[in-house]
Amino acid sequence: MVALLASVGTSASYAQGDADSDVEAKILATEHMWGQAYVSKDPKALERILDDAFVNIDSDGVVQNKAEAVAEVSTSTIVQFLTESMVVHLHGNTAIVTGIFQLKGVDHGKPFAQRERFVDTWLYKNGQWISIAGLVTRIGP
Amino acid sequence: MRTIGWLLVLVYATSLPGSAQKAGDSNPATAVRALEGERVKAEARNDNDALDLILDNAVVYIEAGKVISKGDYLLRVKSAKPQLQQIVLEAMTVRTVENTAIVVGTYRKTDGKDGKSLKRWRFVDTWVNKKGSWMLVAAAATPLAK
Numbered sequence: 345m346v347a348l349l350a351s352v353g354t355s356a357s358y359a360q361g362d363a364d365s366d367v368e369a370k371i372l373a374t375e376h377m378w379g380q381a382y383v384s385k386d387p388k389a390l391e392r393i394l395d396d397a398f399v400n401i402d403s404d405g406v407v408q409n410k411a412e413a414v415a416e417v418s419t420s421t422i423v424q425f426l427t428e429s430m431v432v433h434l435h436g437n438t439a440i441v442t443g444i445f446q447l448k449g450v451d452h453g454k455p456f457a458q459r460e461r462f463v464d465t466w467l468y469k470n471g472q473w474i475s476i477a478g479l480v481t482r483i484g485p
Numbered sequence: 486m487r488t489i490g491w492l493l494v495l496v497y498a499t500s501l502p503g504s505a506q507k508a509g510d511s512n513p514a515t516a517v518r519a520l521e522g523e524r525v526k527a528e529a530r531n532d533n534d535a536l537d538l539i540l541d542n543a544v545v546y547i548e549a550g551k552v553i554s555k556g557d558y559l560l561r562v563k564s565a566k567p568q569l570q571q572i573v574l575e576a577m578t579v580r581t582v583e584n585t586a587i588v589v590g591t592y593r594k595t596d597g598k599d600g601k602s603l604k605r606w607r608f609v610d611t612w613v614n615k616k617g618s619w620m621l622v623a624a625a626a627t628p629l630a631k
Contacts, residue, residue: 397580399589405607405629407589433543433622435613438585440545440623442552461550463625465611467585477587479609481627483550 368432371439371466371473378475379425379445387414393475395467400478403460422449437468444483459483514579517586517612517619524621525572533559540621541613547625575605586612586619591629605629 362370374393381389391414398410408416430443441464448457465477520539527535536559546553553561577590588610594603608626612619 395582397582399580399587399609401589401607401609401627403627405591405605405627407607433545435541435543435615435622437583438611438613438622440611442545442547461547461552463545463547463609463623465585465587465609465623467582469582476582476585477589477609477611479547479625479627481547481550481625 364434367434367439367473371432371441372430374466374473374475375427375430375441375443375464379427379447381417382420382422382447383425385418385420387417390414390417392472395469395474395476398474398476398478401480403480403482420449421451422447424448439466439468439473440464441466513581513586513614513619517579517581517588518577520612520619520621521577521588521590521610522574525574528562528565531562531565533563536562538618541615544621545623545625547623584614586614588612592626 377389378393381387381393390410394410394413396410398413400408400413402408424447426446428444428446430441433440433442442462444459444461446457446459448455450456460480461483462478462480464475466473467476524536524539527533527539540555540558542555544555544558546555546558571594573593575591575593577588580587580589589608591605591607593605606626606628608624610621610625611623613622614620
């Protein structure tokens with residue numbers, strides 16, 4: 345995971361010629377690391393992925409900043425985090441990712457599972473793709 | 486967010502002077518804020534021409550947990566029935582980073598006939614400045630828990 349993060353962080357400037365498919369692959373890999381950070385309770389991974397001014401809206405409409413997101417990872421009870429149907433839309437140095445995540449966990453001995461849709465906004469900043477915003481919502485009928 | 490199938494009538498939380506040309510405003514946050522208002526106002530007028538200028542061709546619209554394309558979005562706005570519902574735009578914050586703007590805010594939907602509040606939503610919109618014009622590239626909302 346650390347190697348993958350380093351790869352994202354030290355890649356050549358996107359503006360200097362990475363193919364779109366390479367950029368999409370890097371962003372999707374970072375999305376994957378984001379989810380795995382909850383499983384491995386790795387707040388340092390999230391520290392690198394999220395912009396300092398990151399803002400997230402959860403499926404109840406609650407606003408979460410970077411510090412809150414990082415703290416949540418440390419106390420995560422998630423044991424499995426999978427993503428599906430992820431699509432990257434590139435707009436220069438900005439990228440939009442949509443997808444669905446499925447997670448399973450055990451909280452106070454009680455198993456739980458969630459499957460929700462997300463949209464994340466990524467920005468190529470200081471030679472690295474970082475997330476600046478996200479929203480999670482329940483999947484419609 | 487099933488609202489785009491209905492004609493929307495706006496009540497602005499703040500004054501939103503000007504029009505879509507506000508994208509040229511020297512203050513990016515002011516320009517984006519104005520465009521947020523213009524977008525909803527355009528929906529209220531079933532003004533697909535205005536929306537076409539505001540929405541990027543690859544815009545991602547998350548509505549009630551579904552991903553909607555620009556074409557589907559415009560089609561539904563065009564076929565919307567008048568005055569079934571109102572949207573009241575509430576608080577909104579705009580943060581710009583380089584050529585990207587993130588808007589986080591809330592709105593509530595009220596019934597157009599009796600004004601009763603139905604549901605409040607929190608939204609995140611992403612705008613990108615392309616060749617001097619701010620374009621909406623992603624819009625998503627989720628209902629606020631009671």
